Amino acid sequence: MPLKYRVLTIVALCLVSVWFLFPRNVTQRQRGSDGLLHDVTFRRIPLQQGLDLKGGTYLALEVNDSIQKIPQDKKGEAIDRALKVVRTRIEGFGVSEAVVQKQGSDRIVVQIPGIQDPERARKLVEDQAFLEFKITDKTQALERALPKLDQVIKARGLVAKSDTAGKGAATVAKGLQGLLTKTDTSKKADTTKKGAKAAAAKDTTTPDSLKIQPGGAMSSLIEQGQMPGEFYVEVDKVPTLENYLADTAVKAALPPGKDLIAGTDSTPLQGKFYRSYYLVDSKPIITGEYLTKARPNQSPTDGTIVEFELSNEGGRRFRTETGKHIGDYMAIILDRRVMGRPPVIQGAIGTRGQITMGGKGLDAAQDLALVLNAGALPVPLRVAETHVIGPSLGQDSIDRGRTAAIIAVVLVVVIMIAYYRFSGVLAVGGLTLYVLYTLAALAGFDAVLTLPGIAGFVLSIGIAVDANVLIFERIREELDRGKTVRTAIDEGFRHAMPAIVDSNVSTILTAAVLYQYGTGPVKGFAVTLIAGIFASLVTSIFVVRTFYLLWLNRSRGAQTLSI
Amino acid sequence: MKMLRILHGTNYDFIKFWRTAVAATIGFILLGLAFMGYHKARTGEAVNYSIEFTGGTVVQVKFAQAAHPDAVRSAVDRAGFPGSEIAAFGSPADFLIKVPPKAGATSAPDAPRIGAEIVASFAQTIPGNVARVERAESVGPRVGAELKTKAFTAILISFLVTLIYLAIRFEWRFGVAAVVATAHDILTTMAFLAMLHLEVSLTVVAAILTVIGYSLNDTIIIFDRVRENLKKQRKESLYDVLNRSINETLPRSVMTHATVLAATLSLLLFAGEVIRPFSWIMAFGVFTGTFSSIYVAGPILLWIEHRWPRATGAENKGAARAAAEERRREQRTPVATR
Numbered sequence: 001m002p003l004k005y006r007v008l009t010i011v012a013l014c015l016v017s018v019w020f021l022f023p024r025n026v027t028q029r030q031r032g033s034d035g036l037l038h039d040v041t042f043r044r045i046p047l048q049q050g051l052d053l054k055g056g057t058y059l060a061l062e063v064n065d066s067i068q069k070i071p072q073d074k075k076g077e078a079i080d081r082a083l084k085v086v087r088t089r090i091e092g093f094g095v096s097e098a099v100v101q102k103q104g105s106d107r108i109v110v111q112i113p114g115i116q117d118p119e120r121a122r123k124l125v126e127d128q129a130f131l132e133f134k135i136t137d138k139t140q141a142l143e144r145a146l147p148k149l150d151q152v153i154k155a156r157g158l159v160a161k162s163d164t165a166g167k168g169a170a171t172v173a174k175g176l177q178g179l180l181t182k183t184d185t186s187k188k189a190d191t192t193k194k195g196a197k198a199a200a201a202k203d204t205t206t207p208d209s210l211k212i213q214p215g216g217a218m219s220s221l222i223e224q225g226q227m228p229g230e231f232y233v234e235v236d237k238v239p240t241l242e243n244y245l246a247d248t249a250v251k252a253a254l255p256p257g258k259d260l261i262a263g264t265d266s267t268p269l270q271g272k273f274y275r276s277y278y279l280v281d282s283k284p285i286i287t288g289e290y291l292t293k294a295r296p297n298q299s300p301t302d303g304t305i306v307e308f309e310l311s312n313e314g315g316r317r318f319r320t321e322t323g324k325h326i327g328d329y330m331a332i333i334l335d336r337r338v339m340g341r342p343p344v345i346q347g348a349i350g351t352r353g354q355i356t357m358g359g360k361g362l363d364a365a366q367d368l369a370l371v372l373n374a375g376a377l378p379v380p381l382r383v384a385e386t387h388v389i390g391p392s393l394g395q396d397s398i399d400r401g402r403t404a405a406i407i408a409v410v411l412v413v414v415i416m417i418a419y420y421r422f423s424g425v426l427a428v429g430g431l432t433l434y435v436l437y438t439l440a441a442l443a444g445f446d447a448v449l450t451l452p453g454i455a456g457f458v459l460s461i462g463i464a465v466d467a468n469v470l471i472f473e474r475i476r477e478e479l480d481r482g483k484t485v486r487t488a489i490d491e492g493f494r495h496a497m498p499a500i501v502d503s504n505v506s507t508i509l510t511a512a513v514l515y516q517y518g519t520g521p522v523k524g525f526a527v528t529l530i531a532g533i534f535a536s537l538v539t540s541i542f543v544v545r546t547f548y549l550l551w552l553n554r555s556r557g558a559q560t561l562s563i
Numbered sequence: 564m565k566m567l568r569i570l571h572g573t574n575y576d577f578i579k580f581w582r583t584a585v586a587a588t589i590g591f592i593l594l595g596l597a598f599m600g601y602h603k604a605r606t607g608e609a610v611n612y613s614i615e616f617t618g619g620t621v622v623q624v625k626f627a628q629a630a631h632p633d634a635v636r637s638a639v640d641r642a643g644f645p646g647s648e649i650a651a652f653g654s655p656a657d658f659l660i661k662v663p664p665k666a667g668a669t670s671a672p673d674a675p676r677i678g679a680e681i682v683a684s685f686a687q688t689i690p691g692n693v694a695r696v697e698r699a700e701s702v703g704p705r706v707g708a709e710l711k712t713k714a715f716t717a718i719l720i721s722f723l724v725t726l727i728y729l730a731i732r733f734e735w736r737f738g739v740a741a742v743v744a745t746a747h748d749i750l751t752t753m754a755f756l757a758m759l760h761l762e763v764s765l766t767v768v769a770a771i772l773t774v775i776g777y778s779l780n781d782t783i784i785i786f787d788r789v790r791e792n793l794k795k796q797r798k799e800s801l802y803d804v805l806n807r808s809i810n811e812t813l814p815r816s817v818m819t820h821a822t823v824l825a826a827t828l829s830l831l832l833f834a835g836e837v838i839r840p841f842s843w844i845m846a847f848g849v850f851t852g853t854f855s856s857i858y859v860a861g862p863i864l865l866w867i868e869h870r871w872p873r874a875t876g877a878e879n880k881g882a883a884r885a886a887a888e889e890r891r892r893e894q895r896t897p898v899a900t901r
Contacts, residue, residue: 066669118675382670387700400835411825452766462826469818499787503780510721517717525769
């Protein structure tokens with residue numbers, strides 16, 4: 001290649017590199033929330049700092065198959081759908097620069113820079129927001145199933161040894177019964193009276209026969225609540241009950257077509273806290289898929305609430321279903337938890353409804369409205385990994401990384417120039433372009449700058465001069481054999497080639513394998529490695545050679561070479 | 564022509580010491596194993612895996628002033644995380660607290676909450692010395708197991724790819740020798756990790772892989788010389804060719820190791836605590852890589868040669884082809900570029 005074109009190529013490469021390294025506006029076609037394609041222009045800043053450098057929250061999510069079993073081949077598709085929901089939710093969180101990505105085939109990664117409240121972020125993405133409306137049981141199905149449940153639990157050997165609840169608890173329960181009804185009438189008289197009457201009218205059994213008999217493992221755990229289908233469990237004993245309910249045999253012994261679901265509220269009674277449980281129909285009368293709008297609000301009677309609206313079709317179904325269940329209680333279930341106390345259905349309900357938040361603040365209501373609007377996650381997710389990095393730590397890493405990089409560069413420059421003199425200066429010139437090209441290549445790959453990435457880059461500066469060293473040593477050997485300067489340079493480059501190619505190709509192959517099979521940081525490291533090798537090949541073989549040719553042209557007939 | 568030269572035109576018999584070298588490296592690896600046994604007896608884990616592999620939580624805290632490790636430990640115990648590992652992190656005011664994963668949990672622990680609880684406990688037990696959470700990370704139990712398999716697969720496949728490439732470019736015996744040398748580097752690096760009780764994190768795995776690449780590079784440079792010298796002098800024994808090639812590449816080795824070591828040492832000394840394990844391994848890697856290129860790859864090549872002697876002279880098709888290629892190249896007139 002004529003020298004002129006060599007120089008032009010190098011200049012062109014430099015210009016392209018600089019262009020890659022400058023922030024610029026990029027226009028992309030993206031599907032907006034309305035489902036249409038839009039041209040979105042955003043500022044693309046090359047070599048963005050990773051979270052370990054700028055601080056922030058990183059969450060990796062995976063399908064939670066302990067709640068819902070998903071076949072392996074369906075997981076990818078489920079994750080794709082979940083990705084959209086998570087993205088909408090994070091966008092609603094109001095942090096710019098947040099990144100939501102799929103990682104591998106079964107993971108979602110959420111990166112939120114500089115967030116102050118990582119716990120809230122976690123809840124926002126982990127809540128499935130699966131909304132269901134179910135009718136609570138009024139037939140004492142659980143009471144009737146209790147003897148069988150007690151037997152099953154005993155047979156399965158699930159009874160905890162420390163669990164000494166027996167007669168004592170039962171007597172407390174009887175005392176509670178009176179207390180409960182008193183508080184109930186005073187508090188919620190207006191809403192429940194009508195329903196309670198209706199329920200009482202339908203009940204054919206006498207109240208006495210409803211009493212839970214003490215003795216069995218399950219019977220001793222639960223107390224009757226103040227409305228049909230409601231039960232109280234001492235908060236300390238909730239884990240024991242959950243343990244029973246997790247057993248498949250116990251699940252099978254529950255009344256057919258019914259589920260026992262925990263509520264969100266706990267009621268203090270006689271210095272103890274009780275969690276509510278509700279026996280509800282397994283089949284929901286309607287689910288959150290018809291929800292179109294949700295917004296937080298304050299209500300004078302119910303405190304913080306989330307109001308929602310259903311679509312027309314959902315409203316129709318809701319009206320028909322609620323029409324059939326007038327006088328029944330309707331549990332509003334979010335992610336397998338009954339929200340508040342189930343209200344009684346007083347007449348057919350149309351498109352509007354509300355969820356009471358209990359004692360929770362407006363923040364919680366806002367987040368719930370946000371997740372309801374974004375839609376339910378198609379599969380339950382759980383956090384597989386979380387990293388929260390403080391901003392000062394990141395700055396510290398950047399400062400130290402910079403110091404190390406500068407010192408490394410200075411040392412390498414000194415070694416090269418001290419040993420190879422003029423040729424060393426040419427190599428340092430090549431090294432400068434190496435840094436420029438590598439950074440540009442990384443920017444082209446959209447690589448994110450992380451601390452291991454910086455370390456790898458610093459290291460690569462030390463390794464990059466290897467090709468130069470190989471070539472220079474070869475040129476020295478040729479000069480030793482008495483060849484002229486020009487021939488020695490030509491031969492030196494030529495003889496060094498096989499070694500340079502073989503060693504670098506094998507490293508590229510290793511890096512490619514790392515890229516294929518590695519995850520996260522390892523993958524980023526592989527990208528740095530590959531970019532570095534290519535840049536090093538270009539600079540040592542092509543750029544430094546051009547420098548030599550330029551020098552030979554200027555000093556025609558040079559008899560000596562400083563190397 | 565004046566040149567600054569080191570180790571130029573040397574003629575050391577490197578290979579002569581291969582028995583001593585092999586004994587030394589086996590001793591080193593065994594010592595590493597002994598350290599692993601010691602760690603296993605002390606902590607129950609032979610290898611100090613990071614939470615990325617084991618699951619669990621790590622919280623880095625920074626106090627306003629230096630704090631006593633015992634006070635930190637008792638505060639962490641009080642916060643409800645007994646059995647946590649506590650270590651000073653770079654300075655007496657910085658601590659790294661490693662909370663083991665809860666048995667039976669399926670999702671990652673809530674790292675920010677754990678961090679907040681620990682700092683709240685510090686405020687009670689170490690009053691007047693304000694602490695803040697610099698970093699809180701946690702990993703669920705499933706991720707780790709997956710990572711281990713993935714890292715292992717990656718290393719195995721890269722071995723295979725290297726083997727195939729070297730078999731094509733050189734000969735199968737060179738490929739085998741290079742891969743054995745690389746495997747040796749992994750073993751010595753693991754031994755080194757055990758001796759310093761460094762934590763094996765993803766970054767450390769990346770460092771080990773870099774060491775592998777670096778060592779392989781070094782081996783190939785020497786093998787390339789061997790290949791070249793075999794073509795030139797066919798009377799010389801492989802033993803002599805090997806020695807001569809090592810000597811001829813010695814200046815290059817010294818220079819490259821010097822620049823890489825310069826970069827590595829500046830990382831080790833200035834880049835801070837987070838990246839220190841990475842820097843340690845790279846620094847060690849420069850030495851083990853150089854060592855294995857000479858004393859593992861060389862003797863293995865000789866052993867293979869001894870076990871399966873190669874055909875000599877014109878019968879050696881590979882060498883003949885390479886020689887023909889070389890002749891063709893020589894005949895080509897150099898194109899003058901200007």
